[in-house]
Amino acid sequence: MIKSKIRKYHAPVWDEPLVMQMGKAGRRGAIAPVTEGAIASAVGPAIDLIPASMRRLNVLDLPELSEFEVQRHYLHLSQQTLGMMGISLFGTCTMKYNPRVNERIVYQPFVSEVHPHQDPSTMQGILEVVNRFDHLLRKLSGLDKFVFQAGGGADAAYTQACITRAYHASRGELAQRNEIITTAQAHPCNPATAAAAGFKIITLALEDDGYPSVESLRSVVSERTAALMVNNPDDIGIYNPKIKEWVDIVHEAGGLCFYDHANFNGVMTRIRAADIGFDACMYMLHKTFGGPKGGGGPAVGAYGCNEKLIPFLPGPIVETNKDGSFYLRDSNPNGVARIREFLGNIPTVIRAYSWTRSMGIEGLRDAANISVLANNYMEKRLLEIPGVTKGMPDVKGRRLEMTRYSLGELTDQTGVSCIDIQNRMTDFGVDAYWLSHEPWFIPEPFTPEAGELWSVEDIDYWIDVLETVCTEARTNPEIVKTAPHNQVVHKQNSTNLSDPQKWATTWRAYKRKYAVTD
Amino acid sequence: MSKDGNALPTPHPFMANTAPGSFQEMLRVAKVNDIEELFEQIPQDHKFTGEWNFDSAIPSEASLYKHLTGILRKNRSGEENLNFLGAGCWQHYVPAICDEMVTRTEFLTPVWGTPSSDHGRNQVWFEFQSQIGELVGMEFVGLPLYSFGTAGGHAIRMAARITGRNKVIVPRSLDPERLAVFKTYCGFKELSGYIEIVYVNLDPKTGRIDLMDMKSKLSSDVAAVYFDNPNYLGVIESEAKELVALAKTVGAEVIVGVDPISLGVLTPPSEYGADIIVGTTQPLGVHMNAGGGAGGFIATRDDEKYAREFPTLQVSLTGTSVPGEMAFGLTLFEQSSYGSREHGKDWTGNSVYLWTVANATYMSLLGPTGFKEIGNTILQRSHYAAKQLADISGIKITWGSGYFKEFVVNFDGTKKSVATINKALLEKNIFGGKDLSLDFPELGQSALYCVTEIHTLEDIQNLVSAIKEVIK
Numbered sequence: 001m002i003k004s005k006i007r008k009y010h011a012p013v014w015d016e017p018l019v020m021q022m023g024k025a026g027r028r029g030a031i032a033p034v035t036e037g038a039i040a041s042a043v044g045p046a047i048d049l050i051p052a053s054m055r056r057l058n059v060l061d062l063p064e065l066s067e068f069e070v071q072r073h074y075l076h077l078s079q080q081t082l083g084m085m086g087i088s089l090f091g092t093c094t095m096k097y098n099p100r101v102n103e104r105i106v107y108q109p110f111v112s113e114v115h116p117h118q119d120p121s122t123m124q125g126i127l128e129v130v131n132r133f134d135h136l137l138r139k140l141s142g143l144d145k146f147v148f149q150a151g152g153g154a155d156a157a158y159t160q161a162c163i164t165r166a167y168h169a170s171r172g173e174l175a176q177r178n179e180i181i182t183t184a185q186a187h188p189c190n191p192a193t194a195a196a197a198g199f200k201i202i203t204l205a206l207e208d209d210g211y212p213s214v215e216s217l218r219s220v221v222s223e224r225t226a227a228l229m230v231n232n233p234d235d236i237g238i239y240n241p242k243i244k245e246w247v248d249i250v251h252e253a254g255g256l257c258f259y260d261h262a263n264f265n266g267v268m269t270r271i272r273a274a275d276i277g278f279d280a281c282m283y284m285l286h287k288t289f290g291g292p293k294g295g296g297g298p299a300v301g302a303y304g305c306n307e308k309l310i311p312f313l314p315g316p317i318v319e320t321n322k323d324g325s326f327y328l329r330d331s332n333p334n335g336v337a338r339i340r341e342f343l344g345n346i347p348t349v350i351r352a353y354s355w356t357r358s359m360g361i362e363g364l365r366d367a368a369n370i371s372v373l374a375n376n377y378m379e380k381r382l383l384e385i386p387g388v389t390k391g392m393p394d395v396k397g398r399r400l401e402m403t404r405y406s407l408g409e410l411t412d413q414t415g416v417s418c419i420d421i422q423n424r425m426t427d428f429g430v431d432a433y434w435l436s437h438e439p440w441f442i443p444e445p446f447t448p449e450a451g452e453l454w455s456v457e458d459i460d461y462w463i464d465v466l467e468t469v470c471t472e473a474r475t476n477p478e479i480v481k482t483a484p485h486n487q488v489v490h491k492q493n494s495t496n497l498s499d500p501q502k503w504a505t506t507w508r509a510y511k512r513k514y515a516v517t518d
Numbered sequence: 519m520s521k522d523g524n525a526l527p528t529p530h531p532f533m534a535n536t537a538p539g540s541f542q543e544m545l546r547v548a549k550v551n552d553i554e555e556l557f558e559q560i561p562q563d564h565k566f567t568g569e570w571n572f573d574s575a576i577p578s579e580a581s582l583y584k585h586l587t588g589i590l591r592k593n594r595s596g597e598e599n600l601n602f603l604g605a606g607c608w609q610h611y612v613p614a615i616c617d618e619m620v621t622r623t624e625f626l627t628p629v630w631g632t633p634s635s636d637h638g639r640n641q642v643w644f645e646f647q648s649q650i651g652e653l654v655g656m657e658f659v660g661l662p663l664y665s666f667g668t669a670g671g672h673a674i675r676m677a678a679r680i681t682g683r684n685k686v687i688v689p690r691s692l693d694p695e696r697l698a699v700f701k702t703y704c705g706f707k708e709l710s711g712y713i714e715i716v717y718v719n720l721d722p723k724t725g726r727i728d729l730m731d732m733k734s735k736l737s738s739d740v741a742a743v744y745f746d747n748p749n750y751l752g753v754i755e756s757e758a759k760e761l762v763a764l765a766k767t768v769g770a771e772v773i774v775g776v777d778p779i780s781l782g783v784l785t786p787p788s789e790y791g792a793d794i795i796v797g798t799t800q801p802l803g804v805h806m807n808a809g810g811g812a813g814g815f816i817a818t819r820d821d822e823k824y825a826r827e828f829p830t831l832q833v834s835l836t837g838t839s840v841p842g843e844m845a846f847g848l849t850l851f852e853q854s855s856y857g858s859r860e861h862g863k864d865w866t867g868n869s870v871y872l873w874t875v876a877n878a879t880y881m882s883l884l885g886p887t888g889f890k891e892i893g894n895t896i897l898q899r900s901h902y903a904a905k906q907l908a909d910i911s912g913i914k915i916t917w918g919s920g921y922f923k924e925f926v927v928n929f930d931g932t933k934k935s936v937a938t939i940n941k942a943l944l945e946k947n948i949f950g951g952k953d954l955s956l957d958f959p960e961l962g963q964s965a966l967y968c969v970t971e972i973h974t975l976e977d978i979q980n981l982v983s984a985i986k987e988v989i990k
Contacts (some may be wrong), residue, residue: 053785108587342665
């Protein structure tokens with residue numbers, strides 16, 4: 001039953017042209033500093049300083065706009081981005097408030113204008129924050145050391161795959177140990193990064209309990225096992241209670257165990273990766289720890305491990321001197337040299353430290369409690385909407401911080417798909433929901449995650465919009481199928497996107513393929 | 519726990535439901551008596567019951583700001599010091615509008631929307647891809663990668679898949695930081711997908727790749743030749759055309775790494791035959807951020823041979839149900855790791871997409887004239903600085919011409935190490951060039967100096983007089 005008054009909404013429509021279509025010849029948006037006369041007369045014309053074979057001869061076909069025109073254009077584009085200005089319950093991504101104070105902090109020169117090769121004595125503030133945050137994560141995980149070089153969760157999974165390589169190589173067992181085990185519900189980045197690192201992938205299928213059985217794990221573990229890479233809980237909200245046994249089985253066979261803690265929000269302050277026996281884990285600072293997502297990074301996959309794997313961590317690693325100051329240690333010769341250049345996305349490490357200090361351990365406990373409670377609150381209301389069913393309904397027990405639902409019944413009855421519903425919900429100013437990672441076990445899936453940010457009223461409103469749209473699917477399916485109607489643009493035509501003759505990832509490709517003249 | 523079910527004593531500003539009433543309301547509707555019931559899936563012996571000894575909460579923004587800035591002000595930065603460090607991360611001026619755009623909450627905080635509700639952001643992505651494509655002269659460009667090094671690593675793996683070969687030639691002058699990333703990406707010989715790295719020598723007289731040595735290293739099992747232009751040691755590979763021609767004799771793919779800020783004045787690699795162009799995005803409107811400004815790109819011709827090997831996501835311009843209306847959608851999604859898990863092309867995930875907002879804004883601000891102008895200013899300033907340093911007794915510029923913004927300064931004649939000199943410069947609020955003596959011992963006591971548009975005549979004079987004093 002709808003609880004709220006559904007408000008009027010329409011996205012801003014500027015019909016904004018591409019920047020490449022704007023401007024006028026000769027306009028300027030930025031002027032480079034003028035070379036002083038003394039410099040110019042000492043070195044002569046710039047063109048003469050370039051080897052003849054390497055001088056650009058043609059003129060760049062870039063737009064020519066005034067400074068204000070550039071500003072206005074990108075402001076229009078920002079307004080044409082819903083961008084969490086509505087309600088975003090985007091599951092698996094743990095949408096949080098990104099405290100504005102952190103932008104004020106990290107955009108000051110003592111962060112933004114620091115060069116990574118500066119002498120460590122001039123970077124003590126940054127190194128101290130890294131060190132302090134490393135220690136906070138050690139407490140939350142029970143592990144022994146965290147590094148922040150990985151540029152996201154997938155990059156942290158890749159870190160694990162590379163550390164797995166270095167670890168087994170150091171023991172002379174790599175040629176033999178070339179298999180990594182994961183589950184069908186693990187995030188795609190786990191099998192994908194392990195395969196890119198050269199491993200063979202074994203994916204365990206889910207069984208009736210919502211996770212693969214101990215027997216299925218036993219049947220694939222062997223002297224070839226290099227590592228296990230899993231999430232728990234998964235993004236259906238199901239926790240594998242046998243996970244300790246899993247870790248023991250893999251350890252006994254000589255493999256490493258990596259905990260992809262993408263879904264940490266609901267279990268933080270309750271479980272620690274090390275207590276369960278994992279050798280390593282990953283936290284997403286841009287999700288669980290209040291860093292902004294930026295529409296896809298810069299992000300940080302904080303990678304933590306136990307003493308056994310510390311020798312293989314990628315450098316540079318922040319260490320403490322006897323006097324309490326900090327220095328940078330490079331990786332060991334048989335460790336992973338680098339996953340990426342430099343120390344990682346330092347501003348987001350600072351933001352995450354800041355967020356965690358604001359919350360304190362009590363705040364983290366509250367956030368976990370509220371996340372799981374809100375998800376269970378949502379379940380009560382969502383399952384009252386005809387056509388909405390719970391994913392893996394036979395798995396009993398309360399789900400954790402998110403649940404995957406299915407609109408399959410509604411689709412069967414009305415022909416309206418989960419993507420149509422997603423499009424139509426944006427007509428009410430509600431941000432898109434997450435569907436499901438590959439593979440899709442659940443027909444017409446959607447995965448909301450309330451987290452601790454959204455008020456009860458926001459959550460109710462989100463459900464009210466979904467219910468409104470589900471009702472429309474029965475009374476006026478065309479309005480849903482042709483949605484959106486109140487958005488920046490209408491329903492995307494995706495037929496061109498996979499045709500090599502028609503796709504265009506740049507304006508110059510588009511102009512050629514569609515014979516557009518400037 | 520307070521009567522409102524919270525562990526925190528007062529409602530927290532980041533959590534609406536810590537205010538009185540909401541928690542109880544949700545408990546009531548969800549038919550939960552005790553919050554612990556909701557964690558029934560987790561076995562008791564998995565749960566942590568010890569003491570946390572956690573730092574106390576600082577929920578007040580004012581107090582938090584004071585705490586954080588109190589720590590971070592211990593840093594010194596390129597703003598109040600004179601910075602000549604480059605070497606993979608460069609201090610350029612970041613226009614104010616770039617910062618304005620990347621801190622717009624609509625761009626900063628969200629993840630993904632629909633093509634319609636994220637239209638503005640998707641358009642920025644397309645404009646990023648398009649303008650990078652224009653600078654490098656290529657038609658197919660993906661969304662950004664974590665860094666220059668990871669872009670290069672993926673490009674090498676693309677070339678190996680395209681050719682079915684497993685060897686890459688890289689110059690000995692490669693940035694050690696980037697080389698370390700390449701090594702990670704090239705894997706281990708015990709496992710599948712391993713790519714052997716072969717090094718081609720520099721010509722010590724020019725700082726460029728030794729063509730004869732390149733010739734001797736090329737064979738029919740070489741998947742790719744990789745080089746940067748300008749190279750890590752600052753030198754422009756003016757024989758790029760010859761290098762490409764050599765690589766083509768064995769059917770190798772040519773990957774060239776570029777600093778796009780140079781491309782207003784330098785020939786883009788597409789014009790001398792590069793197949794895959796990679797590079798950094800940090801100089802285009804992103805602060806150094808202690809290395810956290812890193813970003814990279816991959817660009818190729820719009821040819822399925824290359825397009826179908828991209829590991830990234832990319833947006834394509836398309837239409838909507840309304841004729842004439844523009845929209846943007848993902849192309850070749852199914853070959854990404856999101857679409858195909860371990861069968862995809864390497865992997866992708868969160869990257870540095872926010873920086874495309876800064877990059878697109880920056881490229882739009884500069885335009886064709888701005889890129890030419892900034893290139894000219896950098897060229898003249900860097901050459902002036904090198905000339906002034908070369909006039910100091912005991913100092914030599916290792917390769918006196920043919921560079922862009924970085925150049926190698928040799929201090930052997932001063933009988934002082936770079937480490938000693940840099941330490942003394944630091945006391946004068948100058949960050950001296952990157953010490954090369956460990957990574958390139960054959961260059962002696964040398965440092966890589968970076969001079970950009972931010973360095974004025976006065977700054978260069980200050981550097982010169984400081985060095986004169988230091989080496990006395």
